[in-house]
Amino acid sequence: MTEFPNLSRRGFLTRTAAVGGLLTVPGLLTACSKTDSGDGExxxxxxxxxxxxxxxxxxxxxxxxxxxxxxxxGEAPTLHREIFKALGVPELRPTFSEWDGLIxxxxxxxxxxxxxxxxxxxxRCEKALFSEPEFVSPTAMLVKKGNPKKLTDLASAKAAGVTVGVMSGAVEKDYAAGAGISDGNIKTLQKPQDGADAVKGGRVDAFLLTSISLNWLVKNNGDxxxxxxxxxxLDGKKQYSPGGAVFRKGQEELRDxxxxxxxxxTSDPDRYVQLIGQYGFGKETIPPADLKTAELCKA
Structure with a gap:
């Protein structure tokens, strides 16, 4: 059976969403809220x-x-467009929201x-309904071309005594520390491009992040x-960091x-990659069949 994590790379970004109520967000939000279906509709x-x-x-x-x-x-709109077309809804109409205003x-x-x-x-599950996982976020390392240190995972990074870069506030620092890499060999950076620059400049030997984000980052960073x-x-539990679509409470029928x-x-790897491979998603990001939202939502 799959072991279910409670940590996510972007989990720390949403803690304020439950505080202070609805945030005002830019974009296409209308002044009045739409309501769910009424009787007879x-x-x-x-x-x-x-x-x-x-x-x-x-x-x-x-x-x-x-x-x-x-x-x-992106990954989500591309998958969702395909799914809603199959459900007889041909168009996605987008609204931009700051991250903390989404839920x-x-x-x-x-x-x-x-x-x-x-x-x-x-x-988040307390506030909204999640689909089953659309993807998992395996971790990888960004290294110089040719991988001169021959790094394969955090155990190899520890054994080689290399310096690893991580994003400030992200869980990759916990992953590195949990693997036994010393604080002195973990360097905190502010954003993904800083990590790429640090690897290119030799300030770190590897930059640790999800393979999805790194595959996207490497497109614009040669060498x-x-x-x-x-x-x-972490503590013997595999950290899959799954993500999915989010629906309002009470819309279980639509979610199902x-x-x-x-x-x-997700049960057709070739179709999955054909749809969202261009965004850095691959067969390794397909959720395991036994990774279920019901388990992920348990505190």
Whole structure:
């Protein structure tokens, strides 16, 4: 059986979302909240089919969900567009939200689904419904071309005595420390590009982050490569960091219909990669069959 983690690389970004209520966010949010279906109007999915579109929120975080040249792109919008087309809803209509405003905006009825690759965490499950996992986020290391230190995972990094870079506030620092890498060999950086620059400049030997983010980062940074992904452990538990689509409480029927179509994609590796491989997702990011949201939502 899969061991279920409670940590996520982006978990620390959402702790303020539950404090202070709904945040005002820029973009296409309307002044008035939309309401769920009333009596006699049919199911939410029936409503979406009738109107021909579903309203989704994104946080402009590549490669998960972002706007480029007026088009909504990324892992989540691409999967969700495919799934909703199969459900008879041909169009996604996007609304931008700051990350901390995504769940409050959903609760207020500003949109129907969050399409942002949001990590499935117990505190979020208390506020909204998550789909089954769309992806897992294995960890990898960004190294110089040719991988001169021959690094494969955190155990090899410890054995080689190398300096590892991690993002400030992210869980990769815990992964490195948990693997026995000393504090003196862990360097904190502010953003992904800082990590790439540190590797190129020789200030660190490797930069630790999800393989998804590193595959995206290496596209714009020559002379670097990404090691084979691996699943780190903390206290003996594998850290998969799964993410999924998010729905309002009370819309289980819509969520379940979504899950049926999602399973058809995640059970077909070639189709999965064909859809979102361009965003750095591969067969290694397909969720294990026994990794279930119900377990991930348990505190």
């Amino acid at each position: 049919g199911s939410k999915l029936d409503q979406l089919k009738k109107q021909g579109y579903v309203e989704v929120a994104y946080a402009n975080e590549a490669p998960y969900g972002y706007e480029e040249d007026g088009e909504l792109k 409050p905006g959903l609760q207020a009825g500003k949109y129907d689904v969050i399409s942002a690759g949001m990590a499935i965490l117990p505190d 670097l490569e990404v090691t084979e992904p691996f699943i780190p452990e 219909a979504f899950n049926e179509q999602l399973k058809k994609i």
